[in-house]
Amino acid sequence: MKEFRNAKHIALVIRQLGGRSGGAERIYCELANILVESGYRVTCLHFDTKDAPPFYPISPKAEVINLYGKAKTRKQGRAMLIQRLPFVSVHAKNQAMWHEKNDFFLSQLRDYFQFAKPALAISLMPPANTVALLAAAGTEVKVVATNHNVPKEDYESPHRWDPNPVDRRLRKQVLDHAAAIHVLFPSFRDWFPAHLKDRVIAIPNYISPEFAQRPNAERDKVILAVGRLAEVKNYMQLARSWGTLANDFPDWKVIIYGTGPQRNELKDEIAKLGIGKSFVLGGHRCDLGREYARSAIFCHPAHFEGFGLSPAEALHMSVPVVSYADCAGVNQFVKDGYNGLAVERHGSVDALAGGLRRLIEDQALREALGRNGPESVSEFTLDRYRANWVNLIATLTERPN
Numbered sequence: 001m002k003e004f005r006n007a008k009h010i011a012l013v014i015r016q017l018g019g020r021s022g023g024a025e026r027i028y029c030e031l032a033n034i035l036v037e038s039g040y041r042v043t044c045l046h047f048d049t050k051d052a053p054p055f056y057p058i059s060p061k062a063e064v065i066n067l068y069g070k071a072k073t074r075k076q077g078r079a080m081l082i083q084r085l086p087f088v089s090v091h092a093k094n095q096a097m098w099h100e101k102n103d104f105f106l107s108q109l110r111d112y113f114q115f116a117k118p119a120l121a122i123s124l125m126p127p128a129n130t131v132a133l134l135a136a137a138g139t140e141v142k143v144v145a146t147n148h149n150v151p152k153e154d155y156e157s158p159h160r161w162d163p164n165p166v167d168r169r170l171r172k173q174v175l176d177h178a179a180a181i182h183v184l185f186p187s188f189r190d191w192f193p194a195h196l197k198d199r200v201i202a203i204p205n206y207i208s209p210e211f212a213q214r215p216n217a218e219r220d221k222v223i224l225a226v227g228r229l230a231e232v233k234n235y236m237q238l239a240r241s242w243g244t245l246a247n248d249f250p251d252w253k254v255i256i257y258g259t260g261p262q263r264n265e266l267k268d269e270i271a272k273l274g275i276g277k278s279f280v281l282g283g284h285r286c287d288l289g290r291e292y293a294r295s296a297i298f299c300h301p302a303h304f305e306g307f308g309l310s311p312a313e314a315l316h317m318s319v320p321v322v323s324y325a326d327c328a329g330v331n332q333f334v335k336d337g338y339n340g341l342a343v344e345r346h347g348s349v350d351a352l353a354g355g356l357r358r359l360i361e362d363q364a365l366r367e368a369l370g371r372n373g374p375e376s377v378s379e380f381t382l383d384r385y386r387a388n389w390v391n392l393i394a395t396l397t398e399r400p401n
Contacts, residue, residue, distance in 0.1 A: 018052030149306035229260030292317035305329030315373035
């Protein structure tokens, strides 16, 4: 660590990391590597009950510390007792549940901040943001709270993160203590209250340089989808839409690459619709560049996204995208009639099936939309991403507390 003796120390904080292959975990690891390459001393802090290694590689020059331990704090002990007592109010039990779940992580993180005194902490997603901001209170450590989805969903939805109302309340309250609040697009700033807006910084994700290969001159008759097999991605609707089209286009195929909790439910729906020969769940795949390069259409029917990385990658590889017009995080760059088709979600007609049919039947339109793809996502580069973070870190660490 001699080479980092005089370097600024940045702590990256995430709740769970070991073995997790999600997009936020990928961004966490890649940001660590980017900051190491930029000359910072980087410590990666996480809180995993199982000490599994990160799924994505982290530079050996970065320090990785799992803050988990089996010990209980006094507050946790009292919280466990309160939950067993009769006649305790629902609010008191919810408060106790929150402390039982979070207090050891909170105390470990506070001890680390007080001991190591990093120049800046960057926390990823609400489960880490809340704890990091509380842990930094009373110390000199500044915290950037990052948000990797639509803020309204992350902070208001009872279906995301911890459903405990105490957690949802704290998620919002502790943002007052953030040195900066990171979002993925400038329009996401609108959700935040007026007194926080000047602290909200938009830094979009980037398209990996690995997708720099040339697309195939002749595309296969493949409709590609890439993402976690979860309800928010809405692949059930893609299966049902394809069920109305499959007989009309027997030489076409839908392939979804990804894994997740909805896999079995999707398999059952595919079997019920009788489309098993043309609708394929391809599982996890590393060399997605080859799939983008050969596919004719990309379909992303998600309900919402923070940053739709897979449709952005598809556009970078000149694949036109069919998505819903109201999908935040995708409608920032998928423009109807320019680089894809943005269809209406609600109505008596299956607009997703209509959009797919239109592109299947019109090769000239597919190719015209595809040609506009690379330019439409040209701002999402690694160099710009790196510069944005380096500039933000410089601004915050040179500003007095």
